Amino acid sequence: MRVTVIGTGFVGVVTAAVLSSFGNQVIGLDVDHEKIAKLKQSKVPFFEPGLEELLTVQQAAGNLTFTTDYQTAIAAAEVIMIAVGTPSTTAGGADLKYVLAATELLTPFLKDGAVVALKSTVPPGTLSQLEAIMMKAGKHNFFTASLPEFLxxxxxxxxxxxPDRIVIGATTPKTFEILRRLHQPFKAPILEVSPESAQMAKYAANAYLATRITFINQIADLCESNQANVQEVIAVIGKDQRIGQHYWYPGLGYGGSCFPKDVKELAYYSRQVGQGENLFNKIAQLNDQRIGQMMKKYAQLVGGWQGKQVAVLGLSFKPNTDDMREAPSLKVIPTLLEQGATVRAYDPQALESAQKVLPQSESLRCLDSLVAACDQADVIFALIEWPQIISFDFSQVRAAKTQWIFDTRNQLNQSTLTNLGYKYAAVGQAPL
Ligand SMILES: NC(=O)c1ccc[n+]([C@@H]2O[C@H](COP(=O)([O-])OP(=O)(O)OC[C@H]3O[C@@H](n4cnc5c(N)ncnc54)[C@H](O)[C@@H]3O)[C@@H](O)[C@H]2O)c1
Known part of the structure; x- marks a missing residue:
C-alpha cells in the first residue's frame, strides 16, 4: 500500500519505518528540512534503540523515502497518517495548530478515496475539524480515521x-477495511471502534498510568511517616491479581512527552464539558508539585544546598531515550543551582539534548563520565535508572566527602551503599 506519514518525530519515523518493513511504499514528510536531510542519510535525529538499523535497511530496499514536499508525498498516497505534535496550550488544552496546518497543506493533493488517519493524540471531535478543512477546499471523496499510537x-x-493492540476509530466499513488490510501483518488484535472511543482510549490509557504513578507516590509519602517501606507494600498489593506487580514506580512523579500533557489535556477537556471537578485535575496538580516537595525533603536531609557539590546521574526523562521533555532533571538541577549548589551531571545518551535546555556554566557541567560527575560530590542523585547508573559500582567513587546518595527510583542496592558508608535515601522508606 502507498502510505505517507506526516511528521517525522518519534511517532512518525518509527511508524514509517515499521510500515515499510511490511512491504508498503512509505514516504515520511516533514516541514523540518534539517530533520529530513538527516533522515535521507538514515540518520535518526534522536536516540531510539534499533531505529537507525531499521531505517537503513528499509531505505536500501527502496521501501522508504523522505521529503519536505507535500505534492510528492500526498499525490499517490492511499493512506495518509498525521503524526505531528499536539503540545498543550497555556490553558492546558491540546494545541491542534500543527494538525490543522498539515491538513490544509495536504488537501490540495489528496487523491480520491484516500484515508486521512490521525495518529497524533487529540481530543474527541477533532476529525470533524479536518473534514471541514478538506470539504471547504472542494474535496468530498475521502475517508477519515483516528489511529491512536501507544508506543x-x-x-x-x-x-x-x-503492539498489544491496534485501534482503528472510524465510521465507514470502507475505512475499516482499508486500515484493517494495512495493519493485518502486525498480527495484533485489531479493535474497531468509533473515532471518539479511539481518542478517549488514548487519553484514558495515559491518564490511568499517570494515576498509578501518582497513587503510589502518595502511598510512598505515607510510608515515610511510619516504618513502612513502599517496595514491601508493592510486593504485597501486587500479589492481588486485580492489582498486579507491574508498573509501580514510586519516585519524583511522571514526566516525558506524553503523560504530563495528556493528563492536562484530559483535565482541560473535562472542564470544557462541565466536569472539571474530577480526578485528572488533581493528578496533574499533585504531579506538578511532586519534585518541589521532594527537593524540600532532600534539602533538609543535607542541611541546605548552599556550597554543596552535587552529582546528578541521568538527565533524560527515562532510560533508553535522549528525550528531555518534562525530564525530572529540568526541575531538580535549576532548584539545586538556585539554592547555591554546584552540579556535575551525567547521562549516557542525552548530553547533547540536555545541553540545549540546561545552559552550561561554572556551576553546571554535563559530563560523559559518571566517575567524573561523582568526583568531589557531597551528594549523589541517582535520578534515572539507566543500566549504566544502577549497575555502577559506587565503591569506585567513594570519597569521605560524599555523604548522601538519593535514589529517586528505588533502583540501587541499599545495603551495598550503606556498607560503603553512604547515607542512603530512597522513596517511600525512612532514610538510612
Ligand atoms: N512521543 C511519544 O512517545 C508518543 C507516543 C504516543 C503518541 N504520541 C503523540 O503523537 C504525536 C506526535 O508526537 P511526537 O513525540 O512524535 O512529536 P515530535 O514533536 O517528536 O514530532 C512532530 C513532528 O511533526 C513535524 N511537523 C509539525 N508540523 C508539521 C507539518 N505541518 N507538516 C509536516 N510535519 C510537521 C515537526 O517538524 C516534528 O518533526 C503527538 O500528538 C503525541 O502526543 C507521542
Whole structure:
C-alpha cells in the first residue's frame, strides 16, 4: 500500500519505518528540512534503540523515502497518517495548530478515496475539524480515521512491530477495511471502534498510568511517616491479581512527552464539558508539585544546598531515550543551582539534548563520565535508572566527602551503599 506519514518525530519515523518493513511504499514528510536531510542519510535525529538499523535497511530496499514536499508525498498516497505534535496550550488544552496546518497543506493533493488517519493524540471531535478543512477546499471523496499510537519511547521499534493492540476509530466499513488490510501483518488484535472511543482510549490509557504513578507516590509519602517501606507494600498489593506487580514506580512523579500533557489535556477537556471537578485535575496538580516537595525533603536531609557539590546521574526523562521533555532533571538541577549548589551531571545518551535546555556554566557541567560527575560530590542523585547508573559500582567513587546518595527510583542496592558508608535515601522508606 502507498502510505505517507506526516511528521517525522518519534511517532512518525518509527511508524514509517515499521510500515515499510511490511512491504508498503512509505514516504515520511516533514516541514523540518534539517530533520529530513538527516533522515535521507538514515540518520535518526534522536536516540531510539534499533531505529537507525531499521531505517537503513528499509531505505536500501527502496521501501522508504523522505521529503519536505507535500505534492510528492500526498499525490499517490492511499493512506495518509498525521503524526505531528499536539503540545498543550497555556490553558492546558491540546494545541491542534500543527494538525490543522498539515491538513490544509495536504488537501490540495489528496487523491480520491484516500484515508486521512490521525495518529497524533487529540481530543474527541477533532476529525470533524479536518473534514471541514478538506470539504471547504472542494474535496468530498475521502475517508477519515483516528489511529491512536501507544508506543513507548525507548522501546518504540519493538512496541510498533509487536503492539498489544491496534485501534482503528472510524465510521465507514470502507475505512475499516482499508486500515484493517494495512495493519493485518502486525498480527495484533485489531479493535474497531468509533473515532471518539479511539481518542478517549488514548487519553484514558495515559491518564490511568499517570494515576498509578501518582497513587503510589502518595502511598510512598505515607510510608515515610511510619516504618513502612513502599517496595514491601508493592510486593504485597501486587500479589492481588486485580492489582498486579507491574508498573509501580514510586519516585519524583511522571514526566516525558506524553503523560504530563495528556493528563492536562484530559483535565482541560473535562472542564470544557462541565466536569472539571474530577480526578485528572488533581493528578496533574499533585504531579506538578511532586519534585518541589521532594527537593524540600532532600534539602533538609543535607542541611541546605548552599556550597554543596552535587552529582546528578541521568538527565533524560527515562532510560533508553535522549528525550528531555518534562525530564525530572529540568526541575531538580535549576532548584539545586538556585539554592547555591554546584552540579556535575551525567547521562549516557542525552548530553547533547540536555545541553540545549540546561545552559552550561561554572556551576553546571554535563559530563560523559559518571566517575567524573561523582568526583568531589557531597551528594549523589541517582535520578534515572539507566543500566549504566544502577549497575555502577559506587565503591569506585567513594570519597569521605560524599555523604548522601538519593535514589529517586528505588533502583540501587541499599545495603551495598550503606556498607560503603553512604547515607542512603530512597522513596517511600525512612532514610538510612
Ligand atoms: N512521543 C511519544 O512517545 C508518543 C507516543 C504516543 C503518541 N504520541 C503523540 O503523537 C504525536 C506526535 O508526537 P511526537 O513525540 O512524535 O512529536 P515530535 O514533536 O517528536 O514530532 C512532530 C513532528 O511533526 C513535524 N511537523 C509539525 N508540523 C508539521 C507539518 N505541518 N507538516 C509536516 N510535519 C510537521 C515537526 O517538524 C516534528 O518533526 C503527538 O500528538 C503525541 O502526543 C507521542
Amino acid at each position: 513507548k519511547e525507548g522501546a518504540a521499534v519493538e512496541d510498533t512491530l509487536h
